[in-house]
Every structure is written in C-alpha cells, then in structure tokens.
Amino acid sequence: MIRDSRLSSVLHGLLHMIGAGEPVTSEQLAQAMATNPVVVRRVMAGLREQGLVHSEKGHGGGWTLARDPTDITLADIYRAVGEPTIVAIGHRSENPGCLVEQAVNDALGDTFREVEALFLKRLGGVTLEALAKDFKRRLAKHKQSLEDQIHAVK
Amino acid sequence: MIRDSRLSSVLHGLLHMIGAGEPVTSEQLAQAMATNPVVVRRVMAGLREQGLVHSEKGHGGGWTLARDPTDITLADIYRAVGEPTIVAIGHRSENPGCLVEQAVNDALGDTFREVEALFLKRLGGVTLEALAKDFKRRLAKHKQSLEDQIHAVK
DNA sequence: CATCATGTAACATGTGAAGTTACATGATAC
DNA sequence: GTATCATGTAACTTCACATGTTACATGATG
Numbered sequence: 417m418i419r420d421s422r423l424s425s426v427l428h429g430l431l432h433m434i435g436a437g438e439p440v441t442s443e444q445l446a447q448a449m450a451t452n453p454v455v456v457r458r459v460m461a462g463l464r465e466q467g468l469v470h471s472e473k474g475h476g477g478g479w480t481l482a483r484d485p486t487d488i489t490l491a492d493i494y495r496a497v498g499e500p501t502i503v504a505i506g507h508r509s510e511n512p513g514c515l516v517e518q519a520v521n522d523a524l525g526d527t528f529r530e531v532e533a534l535f536l537k538r539l540g541g542v543t544l545e546a547l548a549k550d551f552k553r554r555l556a557k558h559k560q561s562l563e564d565q566i567h568a569v570k
Numbered sequence: 571m572i573r574d575s576r577l578s579s580v581l582h583g584l585l586h587m588i589g590a591g592e593p594v595t596s597e598q599l600a601q602a603m604a605t606n607p608v609v610v611r612r613v614m615a616g617l618r619e620q621g622l623v624h625s626e627k628g629h630g631g632g633w634t635l636a637r638d639p640t641d642i643t644l645a646d647i648y649r650a651v652g653e654p655t656i657v658a659i660g661h662r663s664e665n666p667g668c669l670v671e672q673a674v675n676d677a678l679g680d681t682f683r684e685v686e687a688l689f690l691k692r693l694g695g696v697t698l699e700a701l702a703k704d705f706k707r708r709l710a711k712h713k714q715s716l717e718d719q720i721h722a723v724k
Numbered sequence: 725c726a727t728c729a730t731g732t733a734a735c736a737t738g739t740g741a742a743g744t745t746a747c748a749t750g751a752t753a754c
Numbered sequence: 755g756t757a758t759c760a761t762g763t764a765a766c767t768t769c770a771c772a773t774g775t776t777a778c779a780t781g782a783t784g
Binding site: 439441442443453454457458461471472473474475476477478479 | 727728729730731732
C-alpha cells in the first residue's frame, strides 16, 4: 500500500516556502516539517536533483522554489521524494526464476502499470499553486472560526 | 507503494494446497513459503477468517481450501492477507486537524479510492484456479527444458 | 576571517514485520 | 485412556529499514 508520510512532510515544507518571500533555512523547515534540519536536507536533496527547489549556502541562504508553483505538480513531488515503483508483488529474496511469481506477473503486470499510471496522472492534475490556494483558504477560515469563538466568550 | 511479499508467499502455499489432495501441515507449507510453521499459522489464520481455507487438528490434520479455486480470486486473498487501505498519504503522528493534509485529502481523496478500486477490480479478475493452471503450464515447460538440456549433454 | 548555512558521512534510535520458543488445546490412532 | 500429532496463541527475540543525531567539511556572505 501507499502510505507516504514523506510526501506529506515535504508538502508542509513547500507551502512554507511559498509563503515566505525569502530563502527558508533547514532549521525553519525542520519546524514546519516536525523533524530536524539534517533530515530536511536529506529529503530536499531529492527535490533539488529534480530541479524543483534550489539551495544556497551562507548568510541569507536556505531553500527556495526553483520553479513556478503553477508548474509543479504533486506527481513531480511524489517522484522526487523517491518511491521506486508504486505497485509490485514480490518475494523478499528477489527470486526472478520463481514460477509462481512469473505467473502472477504475467496475470497482473499490466494491471500494476495501469494502476501506477492512473495514480500519477491524478497527482499530475494538482499543482502546488492550487494546493497552496486551498490551504490558505482553510487557514483563513480557521482563523475566522477562532475569532468567532473569542467573540462568543466575550 | 504496494509491495506485498506476504501475498506472494501465501500464493505459494495455496498452490501447494491445490496440488496436494490431502490436508497440508503448517510444517510443509512453511517449506513452500520459505518461512516457519508459526508464521504460516499466523498468516493462514487471516484466510480462515475469510472462509478461504480450513484447518484441522490432530492426525491427518492440516490446511485445505475451503472453497473451489474457481471461486477464489486474488482480491479475496489480498484482502484476507490484510492490507488496511491501499493508498493513503498522511503524517506519522495522525493529525486530523492538519490543514495541509485536509487540503491534500480534499484534492486527492477520490483519487485514492479510485486507484484502490481499480486495483482490487483487476485482482478480482484472476482466480486461484487460473493462476494454478498457468503455474502448472510453466512447471511442465520448465521440466521439459531441463530434460532437453540433459539430452543435449548426452 | 568570523559567521552562517548547506552537504554528507557515520552512528544511534525507534518501529514494525518476521522469526522463535513455549505451552495449551483438540483430534486421531492404538 | 494415553501417546502422538497438529493447530492456536501468547510472549519474546531478531532483523531490516526509516528516521533522528552528531560531527565535521565546504562554500558564501558580511
């Protein structure tokens, strides 16, 4: 099953980067992603390799988006975060000669590819920009609700 | 991602059970599944709960198929082996109030369900019987190829 | 050249699946 | 009945892998 917690974590970081108008340090991202700076660098390194983010050393350095958020989809991020294949059924001790697995792969190989394609296609339909917009909307709503509560207490 | 090694393991066991005309012990299945008897019982217990296999204690006891192999699909087995949901993107520390995840789920919730449905639908299209037939065909071919090699050496 | 930030290797920890041991329960053969 | 065989299951151990941590190198800025 697909249960990516890294993708979720990375999205937190990226939304944070969109909000800030300047480079965000690994230290700051670590807070947004509820982890520590080294892990942030490790994960973000994958995104950098895919050209999604950019990193700068020294004073005023940190992480910035390398592309326009309208040009980055969740599929890009998912791939960059680095899942090998989405669907695969196999034995632990890779046994390519195993006749049972050959039969399974013959029966379901196309299915695996089909499911993976559908998944990535849908991820590809959601841009970082769209996600950010929706997030901001929720944030505003949330704020409003808190204010209402305060008002009610008065 | 889906990378079930248990399903593959269980299939080995089930094909073994189809071949044998009598109950197969956990000991024997453990060999076919490259593990040990207790693990076999643990995994098979899930299949029994779903009514796919039957177990008998004592002399001459062991595991047998509870339904006709034409009536068991890979979807049944997959479910019985017990994967919770196929696709889910979430933070480790389940944080249902997290606005980022709410936004992601709003954008992709339907997709997750759609991908899962497609996957299970395809698994549902392959019966254990069909798989066993294909497996036997491969086995025969494999045997033939070995005999040919022996013949060539002579 | 002091400071800040990333880059990365090496090691530590946590977690969940798989493996193991031990013993209880039930069924069959004698 | 009782010896034997097989499953049922709890408790513990081991293993693999992701994550977390420490330490230090590299490069950029003031």
